Amino acid sequence: MSHEVFISYQTESQAFVEQLCKLLESYDIKCWYGKRDVISNHASEIPKAIRGCKVFLLVVDENVATHPRGDILNEVYLASNLFKKGLLDMMSVNITNIEYEDDELLYHLGRLQKKFLIDKMLPDGAINLLAELLTRLGRGECPVSYGNVPGDVRYKNDYFDINDDHECERLNTQLHILKKFDSDVYDRILSGRKGLSVLDIGCNEGNLTMDRFGKRPEVRKIIGIDINADAIESAKSNFENEKASFYLLNGEDADFGYDLAEIREKHDIDKFDIIHISMLLLHMENPSKLLKRIKPLLSKGGKLFIRDIDDTLTFVHPDPMGGFNRMIRICAREELSGYRHSGKEIYSMLIENGFRNVALEKKGLDTSQMTLEEKDALFHTYFSFIYEDTKILYLRNPENKRVLDDYNWLENNYGALKQEYDRPETLFQLGFVTYTAEK
Numbered sequence: 001m002s003h004e005v006f007i008s009y010q011t012e013s014q015a016f017v018e019q020l021c022k023l024l025e026s027y028d029i030k031c032w033y034g035k036r037d038v039i040s041n042h043a044s045e046i047p048k049a050i051r052g053c054k055v056f057l058l059v060v061d062e063n064v065a066t067h068p069r070g071d072i073l074n075e076v077y078l079a080s081n082l083f084k085k086g087l088l089d090m091m092s093v094n095i096t097n098i099e100y101e102d103d104e105l106l107y108h109l110g111r112l113q114k115k116f117l118i119d120k121m122l123p124d125g126a127i128n129l130l131a132e133l134l135t136r137l138g139r140g141e142c143p144v145s146y147g148n149v150p151g152d153v154r155y156k157n158d159y160f161d162i163n164d165d166h167e168c169e170r171l172n173t174q175l176h177i178l179k180k181f182d183s184d185v186y187d188r189i190l191s192g193r194k195g196l197s198v199l200d201i202g203c204n205e206g207n208l209t210m211d212r213f214g215k216r217p218e219v220r221k222i223i224g225i226d227i228n229a230d231a232i233e234s235a236k237s238n239f240e241n242e243k244a245s246f247y248l249l250n251g252e253d254a255d256f257g258y259d260l261a262e263i264r265e266k267h268d269i270d271k272f273d274i275i276h277i278s279m280l281l282l283h284m285e286n287p288s289k290l291l292k293r294i295k296p297l298l299s300k301g302g303k304l305f306i307r308d309i310d311d312t313l314t315f316v317h318p319d320p321m322g323g324f325n326r327m328i329r330i331c332a333r334e335e336l337s338g339y340r341h342s343g344k345e346i347y348s349m350l351i352e353n354g355f356r357n358v359a360l361e362k363k364g365l366d367t368s369q370m371t372l373e374e375k376d377a378l379f380h381t382y383f384s385f386i387y388e389d390t391k392i393l394y395l396r397n398p399e400n401k402r403v404l405d406d407y408n409w410l411e412n413n414y415g416a417l418k419q420e421y422d423r424p425e426t427l428f429q430l431g432f433v434t435y436t437a438e439k
């Protein structure tokens with residue numbers, strides 16, 4: 001394979017370049033860099049290599065940004081001439097926060113639209129760059145994350161710790177933020193009906209359940225179930241009344257149907273008019289099984305309401321440092337956040353399980369029409385929980401290099417990201433999806 005990316009750098013960044021090459025070459029992007037690839041004569045081999053590559057990548061460290069050496073400037077000069085003629089693509093990757101000070105460098109690089117600021121901690125910091133290179137070289141999309149790690153596959157995650165104040169607060173904030181997002185869907189499935197029985201699977205402490213259904217006159221009976229004993233205890237003590245009851249039950253358990261039959265009998269419920277599943281399917285290994293089991297429990301004309309997540313719909317723009325993108329990727333692979341591409345798969349699962357009138361009601365909650373408080377709250381339901389989860393994972397396993405990298409990076413960059421987020425021009429969309437279906 002011929003070389004595609006010429007890497008221009010000063011020797012102080014040798015170790016970084018070696019690591020970067022390892023990453024790029026593991027994606028079949030063949031790189032050329034002096035220390036490894038010059039055979040005998042710098043002066044003739046370097047220009048030839050630049051001409052032979054498709055992309056010129058300048059690594060800007062502190063030295064290059066402030067006092068670039070002559071050979072670097074020669075390489076940049078040659079590359080920018082080819083760039084002007086459309087014969088070469090140019091990119092720069094900054095591994096320092098220092099702005100370019102050198103006039104010549106500024107002159108040649110000023111025209112480059114896309115600069116990448118990444119930290120020296122590879123491989124994660126380089127994934128944006130990798131994605132861009134794959135696109136520029138015509139190789140299509142970059143994989144979301146490396147290898148087979150949580151985030152790539154569905155897996156069971158029933159993490160909930162009632163003593164985790166941050167998580168409890170997050171769920172509550174989310175509950176309010178989502179109200180505007182899909183309150184019309186609740187209105188539509190409830191309005192004009194009466195004597196309704198509601199089953200909420202994965203009800204947690206019952207806050208969302210009661211907020212959405214507790215005061216609705218159309219609802220006669222609410223049954224909330226959850227796998228977490230503390231959450232159910234809390235729901236019972238805060239909300240249990242004539243209208244609402246809560247049970248410890250595992251939606252993935254083979255006995256789920258039998259246990260629920262007893263509960264239905266006790267509360268004189270033949271079938272449920274609403275089955276509500278919010279932010280649970282992304283945490284299940286096989287949600288299709290649950291959907292299959294609940295279908296017979298839905299009344300004729302009854303509605304299934306599902307809220308879930310799909311990070312295909314999640315973005316922050318602008319993202320000049322690629323930091324938000326990195327947060328989204330951390331979320332995709334960290335093991336407490338569930339399977340982040342669950343949302344889009346639910347449609348086919350519902351169809352395959354024989355549900356009818358399946359409607360994707362909502363796709364993506366964005367900050368464009370939000371008040372400053374709402375925008376801030378949405379940040380906390382997503383970015384701060386990524387930060388908190390990373391802390392939990394780091395404390396659980398401080399030896400894990402990947403988690404340590406993420407944790408250190410977050411420690412150093414979280415504040416700056418929040419500032420970036422708070423800018424009026426920053427738009428954030430979080431990939432909540434809402435479905436309704438009938439049987």
Ligand SMILES: C[S@@+](CC[C@H](N)C(=O)[O-])C[C@H]1O[C@@H](n2cnc3c(N)ncnc32)[C@H](O)[C@@H]1O
Nearest residue numbers: 158160202204208226227228250251252278279
């Ligand atoms: C992210 S919380 C969502 C809580 C609430 N539905 C909401 O939208 O705010 C997921 C909840 O599902 C529960 N859960 C996870 N696996 C479950 C299972 N197999 N059966 C029942 N509940 C489960 C967890 O204990 C947790 O309370």
